[in-house]
Amino acid sequence: MKAVDHEMLVTHLDRLKLTAIRDQLDTLLDEAARSKMTLREALAFLVAREIARRDERRISMASKIAQFPFVRDLDGFDFEAQPSLDAGQIRELATCRWIAHGDMVLLLGPPGTGKTHLAVALGREAIRQSYSVQFVTAATLVAMLAKAHQDGQLDKQLTLLARPKLLIVDEIGYLPFEANAAHLFFQLVSRRYERGSLLITSNRSVGEWGSVFGDAVVATAILDRLLHHSSVITIRGDSYRLREKRRSGLLQKTGAALEPRPTAAQ
Template identity: 85%
Template sequence: MSLGREAIRQNYNVQFVTAATLVAMLAKAHGDGTLDKQLTLLSRPKLLIIDELGYLPFEANAAHLFFQLVSRRYEKGSILITSNRSVGEWGNVFGDAVVATAILDRLLHHSTVITIRGDSYRLREKRRSGLLQKAGPALETNETANQ
């Protein structure tokens, strides 16, 4: 992610994690009684990048754990989230509209939402090389960056 690289160039601490890996880390920490320690570690970087939110739906407990992370970082550190789902679909992603609303309330305050329509960088490169034909509707990516 170029935003993450630029933050590093500007001497910010940055951590990158996929949403699936993050949820697994939080669930494991919750199970072994180290959730507070894990949340503290995830709160340290100036920028936390969470990739692929919504690619896989969250289980109910995972949504609550994710909320705890967002709440812990709220107004203390930036979160950049990439997703192929619009924020209107996050109730389905998290399996709970109330939890999704609470997460979005914190994420969208002081944030900029960037909607990118069209092919991903990877698909665009495949098309340029002639390995892939354009078919069907374009993909949509949403990035949310807390400031």
């Protein structure tokens, strides 16, 4: 058999854009030789490394495009600290079948109970499974829609927001919507209805959304579309942040209220 020139092999790999194999060629070939792989096994081994590198790059790029506020995964979520949460249901959502069907997910619960952690973790899992994702807070989303409406670019902005297979809207209910903002959000929900999935986190129950949106009629219309094909998950646990402060002695529980622990100076 004709001897294979190393430089020529690297050139061919570069031309085929097999950059992971190219960059680790000697190491990979040595490992294949040590493991006494057959030609078929060695080829599968090399291809698997190339695919892994491409997946890493794809996930990294897609995560930047999604604009997650931080990196979180389901393995880092403390399900034992939130006994009201069905871990099996969350693991089922991580399969992303609901995204394939264009369904909705609402994560409801008090501040600090891990809603955003779960939203980001599910969004990252969606990216791993090749779904496009965008993350945005409710306040930022409303500002985007209001500006687009003012500039006569609302339809263009709605089209852009309809493109990701999963749109995550975080923190609905922390600030009340103005009347016009509620109508703009309704248009977004309508645009994505049965076309793309929405994952929404909120500190308010759906029964309170009339006051959140400032218009019970608009809130009903929004919920009609969100709840048609949806999973509504309510977390009833304590805030992680307050729990840590309580453990450190910065807060003490008095009845149902949380009060700062008195200091020596007081």
